[in-house]
Amino acid sequence: MNIDSIRSVAVLGLGTMGHGIAQTFALAGYQVQGYDEHPAARANLHERIRKNLDAFVASGLLPSSAVEPALQRIKACDTEQAAVNGVQFVTEAVAEDLNVKQALFARLEPLVGDDTILASNSSSFPISQSGVNLKWPERAVVTHWFNPPHLVPLVEVVPGPQTAEGTTLATMALMQHIGKHPLRLRKELPGFLVNRIQVAIMREVWDLLEQGVASADEIDAALRTSVGFRLAAVGPLEVHDFGGLDIQTTVFRNLAPEIRSNVEVPKLVADLVAQGHLGAKTGRGFQEYPPAKIAERQQRRDRLFLALIKLLYADSIKGDVG
Ligand SMILES: NC(=O)c1ccc[n+]([C@@H]2O[C@H](COP(=O)([O-])OP(=O)(O)OC[C@H]3O[C@@H](n4cnc5c(N)ncnc54)[C@H](O)[C@@H]3O)[C@@H](O)[C@H]2O)c1
Known part of the structure; x- marks a missing residue:
């Protein structure tokens, strides 16, 4: 073809x-x-x-x-x-x-x-x-x-x-x-490739929330203003190269045994699902979602995504007027 x-x-x-x-x-x-x-x-x-x-x-x-x-x-x-x-x-x-x-x-x-x-x-x-x-x-x-x-x-x-x-x-x-x-x-x-990495993040994020290290809002803000900010511009392996592989391997050795490796869904999340709290679609997940908040969050999300596209990937929006 x-x-x-x-x-x-x-x-x-x-x-x-x-x-x-x-x-x-x-x-x-x-x-x-x-x-x-x-x-x-x-x-x-x-x-x-x-x-x-x-x-x-x-x-x-x-x-x-x-x-x-x-x-x-x-x-x-x-x-x-x-x-x-x-x-x-x-x-x-x-x-x-x-x-x-x-x-x-x-x-x-x-x-x-x-x-x-x-x-x-x-x-x-x-x-x-x-x-x-x-x-x-x-x-x-x-x-x-x-x-x-x-x-x-x-x-x-x-x-x-x-x-x-x-x-x-x-x-x-x-x-x-x-x-x-x-x-x-x-x-x-x-x-x-990407969903494997996303699941690795999901496992740790859920574990940190269950441990009470920070609130859902705080975890989201922490990731947006650090890893998320950085990854929009620079890939993780490049981050490691610029951080120095000697330092990165030390960090890995120190922390890899500390982070969650369990394959079970954490109890906190399993309980939410069992109670029917499935996120925005049921009005409650990690946070409460009254209808006005859902619309506001979705509009905000799309506005920011469009701004990012404009900044980094404007060529990805085609517009064939024929
Ligand atoms: N939502 C995501 O973030 C996401 C991301 C990447 C890939 N996917 C994958 O994309 C697929 C669709 O996911 P989604 O989020 O759009 O789900 P969705 O539930 O929003 O949409 C699925 C649609 O398929 C229809 N449908 C189901 N069986 C059908 C059939 N046999 N024939 C015709 N229509 C049928 C349903 O009526 C529904 O409208 C899934 O395989 C999902 O894993 C989802």
């Missing part, structure tokens, strides 16, 4: 990730056919994307003339079959359930052309697992986007042992063409 022959894409699952993925392809000029098993997700797809695009325009990253053409390139289809009909690239962003993804790929294969690439946006399942039922696993690959997908530049591209080189190369080229900063992993492994 050559990138020039990719003109239309299908996005299956139009939730948190799928709608932003659809938006990104459409902004770059691709025809997008979307499907979600929940009618509401299909019905409000354009409204959600319009809101995102309006924020792009308000931040000066996109000309207002690019909004309507992008929206017109997106079609919400009534069936899975209609969504994948005639497309050259499919990405699934359905629930993170291995059985659901395996069944979906098995259903899709007879519905698409021989050359159509099938991509999975799984957060953890390698394509050799989710695509296990495929007759032609050569055509399948993981493209792991980050939330919000229309804002975060990285997409991890993770071929499995049976993925054809042509599939990986075309997928990398496609991701670059739509403005993403794709990283091809050299080895297939669960959680890929």
Whole structure:
């Protein structure tokens, strides 16, 4: 598959990730056919994307003339079959359930052309697992986007042992063409690269909270104003190089035995989940979330992400007005 022959894409699952993925392809000029098993997700797809695009325009990253053409390139289809009909690239962003993804790929294969690439946006399942039922696993690959997908530049591209080189190369080229900063992993492994690191941070952050070392607010502020501030500009290995590997290895030896290595979810977090406190969506997680606070935090988050994009990755927002 050559990138020039990719003109239309299908996005299956139009939730948190799928709608932003659809938006990104459409902004770059691709025809997008979307499907979600929940009618509401299909019905409000354009409204959600319009809101995102309006924020792009308000931040000066996109000309207002690019909004309507992008929206017109997106079609919400009534069936899975209609969504994948005639497309050259499919990405699934359905629930993170291995059985659901395996069944979906098995259903899709007879519905698409021989050359159509099938991509999975799984957060953890390698394509050799989710695509296990495929007759032609050569055509399948993981493209792991980050939330919000229309804002975060990285997409991890993770071929499995049976993925054809042509599939990986075309997928990398496609991701670059739509403005993403794709990283091809050299080895297939669960959680890929970034989520493994994020889980390592999660484990320690939860442990420090459980130990009462600082409040949730304080931990968030500490990370934002130190590691987060630094990582936006300089990668961790470069930080180590400039810190000096003699010092860094001493720090590692001193602290590695001290930090949490337990694989159980800490009791503090397990209890919150058992009580139904799942975060913003239930009004309480580590903090309380009255509805006004949710809207305010999300708007603040997107405003800051857009400012960061403007500063560091302005080239990642495409705006095909054709
Ligand atoms: N949310 C994140 O931060 C994030 C980041 C990277 C990757 N992912 C991965 O992306 C995928 C989607 O996650 P999300 O956060 O968008 O979830 P979500 O729950 O917001 O959206 C999933 C959507 O898929 C639909 N759906 C479920 N099964 C379907 C099916 N068989 N056919 C069609 N539609 C179906 C649901 O109705 C829902 O609208 C998951 O694999 C997840 O692990 C999520």
